Amino acid sequence: MEEITKNSLFSNRKEFINDIDKKLFNKLVIFDISGFGNINHYYGYQIGEKVLNLVFLRLEDKFLNSKIYYLGADIFAAASSIEVSKDRFIQTIKSIIWYFGYSPIELEHYKIYIPLRAGVAINYSNLIFSAEFALKQTRVLKHNLVIYDSEQHQISHPNSSTIEQDLYWETQIIQAVKKDKFEIFAQSISNQQEKKYEILVRMKDSKGDIISPYFFIDRAKRINLYSEITKKVIQKSFEFFEGKSIEFSINLSISDILEKEVVDFLIQKIYEYDIGYFLTIEITESEGIDNLEEVISFIKIVKNLGVKIAIDDFGTGYSNFSYLVKLQADFIKIDGSIIQDINKSKTAKAVIEAIVFFSKKVGMKTVAEFVSSKDIFKACKELEIDYFQGYLFDEPKNIDSLKEFINNKK
Structure with a gap:
């Protein structure tokens, strides 16, 4: 003390x-x-x-x-x-x-x-x-x-097109939160034995068009509504996968993990839907982890509920092998920009080899992101990457499109 x-x-x-x-x-x-x-x-x-x-x-x-x-x-x-x-x-x-x-x-x-x-x-x-x-x-x-x-x-240039655009999107985000216009999409992560899904969020604008996170995630953070979107993703994905015995993952940023309201909501919903053993939380590694003590505390809490941990976008930015062990990660998702260069750059291939070698030594599984061609897939398999995700297999689809697959599985 x-x-x-x-x-x-x-x-x-x-x-x-x-x-x-x-x-x-x-x-x-x-x-x-x-x-x-x-x-x-x-x-x-x-x-x-x-x-x-x-x-x-x-x-x-x-x-x-x-x-x-x-x-x-x-x-x-x-x-x-x-x-x-x-x-x-x-x-x-x-x-x-x-x-x-x-x-x-x-x-x-x-x-x-x-x-x-x-x-x-x-x-x-x-x-x-x-x-x-x-x-x-x-x-x-x-x-x-x-x-x-x-x-x-503080609007200092009212005629600025950038400000006008920001105001437009902020209005769209506020309305989407109020009227629950966020939808969840899914993209498969698979190998020859199993298939699971990463959950992604999309927003419907006032015209009914589906909007990429590129246009609203950072702006939602600026107007303090990002946590509301995270909670909607948790609620909708847990509702969908309840009782289906299918593994899936959601993305949490470091700011999500440091947001007590979000963590309390997450834990409550894990208990409510009894879904911990099917859930993986992907932590965005590229943001860096300055608050390691708090993140480790969060991971211990959710791991006690059966949740697995994946480090997303590994291989760029703040990549650090030592904290992978401290975080007790179950999966390492290798950044897509490196995967796409696997056949073009000796450096990229060497980085991937090092990640795979390290993961095998410490008992973690690897996931190749952005697998977009057969050549990339073949190179990844040769390096013994465990799971694959990308447009070669499928693109993100509305979660409702999984219902037919799940019904056939039953």
Whole structure:
């Protein structure tokens, strides 16, 4: 347990306001402990004071190159300068919400969970007002995190075609979430013995056209609706595969895993549909895993429910063999850009050989993505890749098209 030091809460509200006025920071998050009054009433005010000290210490430990402030009552803040990237700042906040939600503070034989809400402001001239407004919006939107970024929420060129396009797609996404216009598609992953499916999401726009994730996933993240789409994919895919004894996989980003609301929903649905032993969760490796502790904690939880883990897009970006073992992955999905070059580049082939060699040594299975021709398929088989996925076999199809195959199987 963290060591409690007397007078840990050094940076008070006056110092906080002075630092913000000096323009020392361009990123600010304000945290509110949900239901802290209940902690005081149930455990006593002395325990409540110790909890505040430990929250402060944990925030100091998690935030690098940032300054932590206690603003009174149950409110804390963390501020960072341009030295800390926007993505790192946001990922740290999500990690902290996860950490407090699943790692209780232990005091005098009590285990006390600390649910947090967070309002974030980035690159605004009035950081305090913007972050406080974001925090208020968490209650309105019933979400534990709201982010306001001036680059995305401030229209400086109303006639810009890019802004016009963003506004159009944001409207489409909001309407699709409200009216449940997301559909799940499936693409097979197979070898000679078995066939399973990867679940993919598509959106119907106001005209009824099916829209690729390319147009809506990143924008959904910017307007804090990405988690709603993830939950719809979980709900719809679990409903479809319930009782069918067919293995399938869904994709979760690192931000999904750090989103307590998404994880709680996922676990609830795994129990409800009794589907853990047929589910594989694909984690997008190319995003990198800075919050390894929280991701490992998530994996332990779902593995206890029978779920398998696949690392997606392996071989590019942040590829790291060492954390594959730490994550206890069951499958390695080799990035499609490397697979497509297997017969064109000696380097690509050597990378694939190394991945396959490593996976066999540690007992993991490999999946070749983007297998689009017989030549690529043959080369992959020669390297003893275990599973294959790509347009050579089939393209993603609406999940309803699987019903005939499943009925024939029965």
